[in-house]
Amino acid sequence: MGTKLGGYRRRELAWLYLFVAPPVLGFLLFGLVPILFSIYISFHKWDMLTDPQWSGLGNYKDLLKDEKVFKSLYNTIYLMIGIPLGMILSMLLAILMNRKFAGISFMRTIYYLPVISPIIAVSLLWQWILNQDYGLLNNFLWETFGITGPNWLGKPEWVKPSLILIGLWSGIGGNMVLYLAGLQSISSTYYEAAEIDGAGAWHKLTRITIPLLTPIHFFVVVMGIIGAFQSFSQIYVLAVDGGPEYSGATVVYYIFQHAFEYFNMGYASAVAWVLGILIFIVTLIQFKLSNRWVYQD
Amino acid sequence: MKREKMTDLWSLLLLLCGSIFMIAPFIWTISTSLKDRRNVFEIPPQWIPDPITFDNYAKVWLESPLLHGFMNSLIIVVIVLTIGMLVSAMSAYAFGKFEFPYKGMLFMGLLGTMMIPYSVVMIPQYIGFSRLDWVDTLLPLIVPGLFGNIVVIFFIRQYMQSAMPTELIEAAKIDGCSFPGIFFKIALPIMKPALAAQAALGFMGIWNDFLGPLIYLHTPEKQTIQVLIASMQAMYIGQSDYPMIMAAAIIAMVPVIIVFFFCQRYFIESMAISGIKG
Numbered sequence: 001m002g003t004k005l006g007g008y009r010r011r012e013l014a015w016l017y018l019f020v021a022p023p024v025l026g027f028l029l030f031g032l033v034p035i036l037f038s039i040y041i042s043f044h045k046w047d048m049l050t051d052p053q054w055s056g057l058g059n060y061k062d063l064l065k066d067e068k069v070f071k072s073l074y075n076t077i078y079l080m081i082g083i084p085l086g087m088i089l090s091m092l093l094a095i096l097m098n099r100k101f102a103g104i105s106f107m108r109t110i111y112y113l114p115v116i117s118p119i120i121a122v123s124l125l126w127q128w129i130l131n132q133d134y135g136l137l138n139n140f141l142w143e144t145f146g147i148t149g150p151n152w153l154g155k156p157e158w159v160k161p162s163l164i165l166i167g168l169w170s171g172i173g174g175n176m177v178l179y180l181a182g183l184q185s186i187s188s189t190y191y192e193a194a195e196i197d198g199a200g201a202w203h204k205l206t207r208i209t210i211p212l213l214t215p216i217h218f219f220v221v222v223m224g225i226i227g228a229f230q231s232f233s234q235i236y237v238l239a240v241d242g243g244p245e246y247s248g249a250t251v252v253y254y255i256f257q258h259a260f261e262y263f264n265m266g267y268a269s270a271v272a273w274v275l276g277i278l279i280f281i282v283t284l285i286q287f288k289l290s291n292r293w294v295y296q297d
Numbered sequence: 298m299k300r301e302k303m304t305d306l307w308s309l310l311l312l313l314c315g316s317i318f319m320i321a322p323f324i325w326t327i328s329t330s331l332k333d334r335r336n337v338f339e340i341p342p343q344w345i346p347d348p349i350t351f352d353n354y355a356k357v358w359l360e361s362p363l364l365h366g367f368m369n370s371l372i373i374v375v376i377v378l379t380i381g382m383l384v385s386a387m388s389a390y391a392f393g394k395f396e397f398p399y400k401g402m403l404f405m406g407l408l409g410t411m412m413i414p415y416s417v418v419m420i421p422q423y424i425g426f427s428r429l430d431w432v433d434t435l436l437p438l439i440v441p442g443l444f445g446n447i448v449v450i451f452f453i454r455q456y457m458q459s460a461m462p463t464e465l466i467e468a469a470k471i472d473g474c475s476f477p478g479i480f481f482k483i484a485l486p487i488m489k490p491a492l493a494a495q496a497a498l499g500f501m502g503i504w505n506d507f508l509g510p511l512i513y514l515h516t517p518e519k520q521t522i523q524v525l526i527a528s529m530q531a532m533y534i535g536q537s538d539y540p541m542i543m544a545a546a547i548i549a550m551v552p553v554i555i556v557f558f559f560c561q562r563y564f565i566e567s568m569a570i571s572g573i574k575g
Binding site: 008011012016019020024025029030031033034035037038041093097099103107109111112117120121124125126127129133134136139143173177226229230232237251252255256259265268269272273279280283 | 341385425476
């Protein structure tokens with residue numbers, strides 16, 4: 001009996017390791033090995049045609065002197081203004097949607113549609129909407145307010161606000177769904193108790209709803225910042241060659257240019273590592289700070 | 298009660314106003330795609346094209362390699378989703394329902410990969426795939442997906458822990474069912490809703506992916522639909538042919554919207570549960 005069970009367990013273990021082998025292998029092949037290789041080439045000069053040349057910290061020293069790295073980093077961080085704006089909008093949206101009346105699921109679909117739409121298609125349609133002379137937005141501004149709209153994607157000072165606007169339009173639906181899930185988990189007894197104490201709508205919002213949604217706020221901020229650090233596709237379409245005066249280039253765009261247009265593999269890897277470490281540190285800080293403001297029950 | 302009704306009404310009104318801003322860009326895109334090139338630059342803009350023409354769709358579909366792009370994207374999605382989902386389901390089952398040596402370490406290692414930004418691994422991966430001579434083929438976009446996806450594994454594992462009682466496995470064992478037998482006959486059917494949710498999200502992620510295909514695919518006939526429409530920008534915006542571009546953009550959106558229409562529930566549920574955004 002004992003040996004029979006032992007035999008079954010041994011076969012089971014073999015199956016278990018077989019079942020978990022592919023993702024582990026995938027992790028080694030497409031995660032760990034590339035990471036080690038990436039560290040190695042970040043200390044080399046390499047154009048992929050000739051052999052890699054050891055350069056020590058050369059790439060890292062070069063990037064400290066590279067104005068464009070700092071410009072693209074500044075742009076990337078600037079675009080994060082969209083995160084708090086998006087949070088406020090999507091939370092308000094979720095509060096409005098958290099009711100049961102006819103047409104509500106249709107409404108959710110409309111607000112959610114941009115989230116699922118391909119980023120490239122969305123970028124192209126916004127490029128047309130933001131056209132200075134024939135675009136929908138400037139025509140709307142002129143017809144309704146008599147304002148002559150700017151050259152949204154053609155002037156350095158307007159590129160980033162345009163990108164934030166597009167980011168808001170395409171992102172609030174996704175966060176709205178998260179907030180909706182959060183709202184539905186708040187027990188109505190809190191509100192009933194507050195009503196008995198005579199609390200108004202504002203008090204209920206600021207003392208119950210917003211604090212109890214802190215886990216969602218936290219998630220949205222963390223994921224938003226990680227996503228913003230990695231934004232690329234919309235930049236590629238909307239800020240051609242980095243936009244006027246490189247005003248729209250993000251760090252990933254900069255890495256892409258160096259790696260796949262100039263074939264500076266070593267230098268691009270060094271910049272990628274700086275970005276990766278930056279994302280790691282910022283995320284770590286957020287987790288450390290989270291116990292000060294995120295509500296846990 | 299009356300106050301509730303008033304709040305409903307105000308909410309609906311506000312949402313309606315907002316929805317105009319959400320939907321207008323789409324309607325404008327459709328409208329432009331149906332216009333003759335000469336009617337595009339009319340001021341004030343005409344929402345209903347006069348005359349309505351479907352020529353842009355025909356032209357963009359026939360003249361450019363858009364059909365190839367569509368097929369290439371479809372090939373990647375179908376292969377990666379069928380194999381990748383099965384592989385993920387298998388390891389989620391093993392991680393979720395069984396104990397084995399090094400389990401915790403292996404799982405934490407996998408979770409750790411979620412923290413690696415793509416920008417760090419994209420350069421070494423490119424170098425590796427170019428050594429294999431896989432650049433300008435679909436392989437670099439398919440092969441990594443065949444090894445499963447940690448987000449999917451994590452999601453299904455969580456689902457299995459509550460949806461499949463361990464007693465069920467014990468009972469099947471006593472009945473003499475083999476390990477893969479239990480997985481395919483009992484666990485896989487239980488996972489169906491979770492798999493459907495992740496497949497819907499996965500479809501969107503792969504279909505809409507841009508950076509990977511942009512790096513690897515150079516010949517127009519081999520590109521995915523997203524890379525193709527991005528490169529059409531240079532071609533047609535130079536000639537100010539916005540109707541062509543908008544027709545192409547609509548074509549790229551159609552599959553996502555069809556999948557969304559049929560899997561809407563899964564989309565929104567899995568978004569809310571796993572909170573993963575594309």
